[in-house]
Amino acid sequence: MTSSESHVGAGREFRPDVTVAAVVEREGRFLLVEEVVHGRRVLNQPAGHLDAGESLLDAVVRETREETGWLVRPTALVAVYQWTSPRDGQSILRFTFVAEALAELPGAVLDVGVERAWWLDEHELAAHPVPARSPLVARSIADYRRGLRADLAVLADLARAG
Numbered sequence: 052m053t054s055s056e057s058h059v060g061a062g063r064e065f066r067p068d069v070t071v072a073a074v075v076e077r078e079g080r081f082l083l084v085e086e087v088v089h090g091r092r093v094l095n096q097p098a099g100h101l102d103a104g105e106s107l108l109d110a111v112v113r114e115t116r117e118e119t120g121w122l123v124r125p126t127a128l129v130a131v132y133q134w135t136s137p138r139d140g141q142s143i144l145r146f147t148f149v150a151e152a153l154a155e156l157p158g159a160v161l162d163v164g165v166e167r168a169w170w171l172d173e174h175e176l177a178a179h180p181v182p183a184r185s186p187l188v189a190r191s192i193a194d195y196r197r198g199l200r201a202d203l204a205v206l207a208d209l210a211r212a213g
Contacts, residue, residue, distance in 0.1 A: 067133070067142035071111040072098035072187070073150040074195045075123055080170035081192060082152065084118045085181055087164050089138075093184035094169070094176065096147070096191060097121075106208045111148050119168035120159030123150035127200040132187055147191045149200065 073096055075082035083094050099114035101107060108125050115123045127149040135142045161168070171179065173192060183189060 065142065067144040069101040070098055070143055070145045071101060071107055071114060072096040072145055072147045072191060073111050073115045073123055073125070074129055074147060074191050075115065075121070075150045075152050076195070077152050077170060080172050081176070082115075082119055082121060083169045083171055083176065083188075085166040085169060086118070086184075087166065088184060092166065092181050094179060094181050095184040095188055098145070107146050107206055108148075108203070111146075111150065115150060116156065116159070117162045118165050120156045120161060121168070122153045122156055124153055125150045125203065128203060128205060129191055129195050129199055132190070134185065134187055136185065145187055147187070147194075149195060
């Protein structure tokens with residue numbers, strides 16, 4: 052068995068899903084999405100998968116717009132999280148950004164599965180009857196609150212760098 056097989060099981064290739072998420076704060080509240088995932092209602096930051104040919108920054112702007120109807124501008128990287136879901140074993144590599152809310156888009160149609168967008172503070176989130184989708188929701192807010200930030204210049208999009 053090779054060293055890579057010992058981590059993921061014989062014959063399986065490790066390929067985590069690359070996702071983006073936005074921590075958007077406005078007046079002490081955070082923009083969250085109530086969605087139905089695998090038949091379960093959950094709360095999450097605006098988040099989703101990176102599409103082929105898309106930059107991480109374009110992806111977080113798109114996902115936030117599609118899931119909340121808000122236009123945002125990423126301002127910093129909070130953290131990159133590696134997480135494996137105990138529910139289905141899916142591995143995630145999540146790039147979580149701080150984003151500034153610029154404007155709500157009137158009449159925006161939200162992605163299929165998205166029930167609604169919420170603005171909640173940490174206490175409202177903790178007391179909300181709908182659970183967080185993963186521990187990454189609270190962890191991202193906590194890391195944001197403690198000032199964890201990296202300048203967006205740490206991202207290198209070589210496909211776009213002439």
